[in-house]
Amino acid sequence: MRTVAPGRVNLIGDHTDYTGGLVFPMAIDRWTICEGEITDDHITMTSDDLEGVVQFPVGAPFTADMQPSWGRYIAAVASLVNPQHGVTAHLTTTIPVGAGLSSSAALELAVAYALTDDIEPTALALLMQQAEQRATGVPTGIMDQLCIASARQGMGTLIDCRSLDVQHVEIPTDVDIVVQFIAHRTLEGSEYADRVRECAQAEELIGPLRDAALSSVMSIEDDTIKRRARHVVTENQRVVDFTRALTSGDYSGAGALMHESHRSLSADFAVSTQQMDDVVESICAIPGVYGSRMTGGGFGGCIVTLCQPGTVLEGWKVKPVSAAHRAD
Numbered sequence: 597m598r599t600v601a602p603g604r605v606n607l608i609g610d611h612t613d614y615t616g617g618l619v620f621p622m623a624i625d626r627w628t629i630c631e632g633e634i635t636d637d638h639i640t641m642t643s644d645d646l647e648g649v650v651q652f653p654v655g656a657p658f659t660a661d662m663q664p665s666w667g668r669y670i671a672a673v674a675s676l677v678n679p680q681h682g683v684t685a686h687l688t689t690t691i692p693v694g695a696g697l698s699s700s701a702a703l704e705l706a707v708a709y710a711l712t713d714d715i716e717p718t719a720l721a722l723l724m725q726q727a728e729q730r731a732t733g734v735p736t737g738i739m740d741q742l743c744i745a746s747a748r749q750g751m752g753t754l755i756d757c758r759s760l761d762v763q764h765v766e767i768p769t770d771v772d773i774v775v776q777f778i779a780h781r782t783l784e785g786s787e788y789a790d791r792v793r794e795c796a797q798a799e800e801l802i803g804p805l806r807d808a809a810l811s812s813v814m815s816i817e818d819d820t821i822k823r824r825a826r827h828v829v830t831e832n833q834r835v836v837d838f839t840r841a842l843t844s845g846d847y848s849g850a851g852a853l854m855h856e857s858h859r860s861l862s863a864d865f866a867v868s869t870q871q872m873d874d875v876v877e878s879i880c881a882i883p884g885v886y887g888s889r890m891t892g893g894g895f896g897g898c899i900v901t902l903c904q905p906g907t908v909l910e911g912w913k914v915k916p917v918s919a920a921h922r923a924d
C-alpha cells in the first residue's frame with residue numbers, strides 16, 4: 597500500500613475560506629508519501645522526520661494528549677474515516693513542515709487514503725478539515741484539504757468555499773511560480789483564531805462577508821473589524837480578477853493583484869510580518885517579476901511569486917500537480 601499527497605501553495609485568496617469566500621491555490625510538486633502494509637486491528641506509523649512510533653487500535657477514540665504528539669493527526673484522521681482495517685506504515689515527505697505549504701493537510705490526506713479509499717474527494721476534504729481542527733484546536737477553513745483532495749495536473753483549483761464547487765483552471769506554462777521560505781510558524785497559538793472571530797463579528801454586523809458590499813463594510817464603526825472585513829471583501833474580488841487576468845495572459849495585471857493582496861493581508865488583516873513585507877517589496881522590484889505575496893495563514897511561512905520564466909530568484913520553482921491518491 598502506498599499513498600501520495602501533495603502540498604499546496606495559495607496563489608491568491610487568503611483568509612477568505614472560513615467566511616465562505618473564494619480561494620485559488622494549486623497542489624505543488626512536493627509530496628508526503630505513506631508506504632506500508634494493511635493489517636488487522638492496529639494503526640502503527642513511523643516517520644523519517646518525526647520522532648517516535650504512533651500506535652493505537654482501530655476504533656480508538658481521539659485523545660488530544662496522544663504521544664508522540666504528531667500522532668494527534670493520525671488519531672484525528674482515524675477517528676473520522678471509520679477504517680475497516682489497520683495499517684503499519686512509514687511516512688516520508690518533501691514538503692517543508694511549518695512553512696505554510698499545508699504539510700499537515702497532506703499528512704491527513706496521505707493517512708486517510710491508507711485507511712480508506714471509498715470516500716469521494718469533497719466529503720473526504722470536509723472530514724480532513726475536521727481532523728485538522730481536532731488535532732490542532734485551530735478553527736481552520738476548507739482550502740488546504742479541498743485543494744489537495746481535488747487538484748488536477750497542470751491546473752490550479754479555484755474554490756468557492758461556500759458551495760465547495762471547484763473549478764480547475766489551467767496554470768499557464770509561460771510563467772514561473774516560485775516559492776521562497778521565510779520563517780517557520782505554527783497556527784497553534786497564533787492570532788489565526790482571533791481573525792476567525794473578528795470576521796464572525798463583522799458578519800454579525802453586516803451579514804455574510806461573501807455577499808457584503810464595500811459600502812456596508814465602510815459603515816462598520818470599530819476600526820479593527822472594519823479592516824478585517826475590508827480585506828475579505830476586496831480579497832474575494834481579487835480572486836475573481838486574478839483568475840481572469842491569469843487565464844487571459846495579463847500576467848502584469850495578475851501580479852499587481854497578488855501584490856495588492858499582500859498589502860491587504862499586511863495592513864488590514866495583520867497576518868504578515870515585517871520580514872515578509874520587506875521580502876515581498878524587494879522581490880516586486882526585480883525585473884521579470886509580475887507580483888509576489890505571502891501565502892497561506894501567515895505569521896511567517898512562505899512567499900509566492902509570479903514571474904517571467906527563468907527569472908533568477910531565491911526559492912524553488914513549483915509546478916501544479918494532481919490530487920492525493922492511493923498509488924497502488
Ligand code: GLA
Binds near residue numbers: 609610613614738893
Ligand atoms: C491556513 C488554513 C486555511 C486558510 C489559510 C489562510 O492555511 O488552514 O484554511 O484559512 O490559512 O488563507
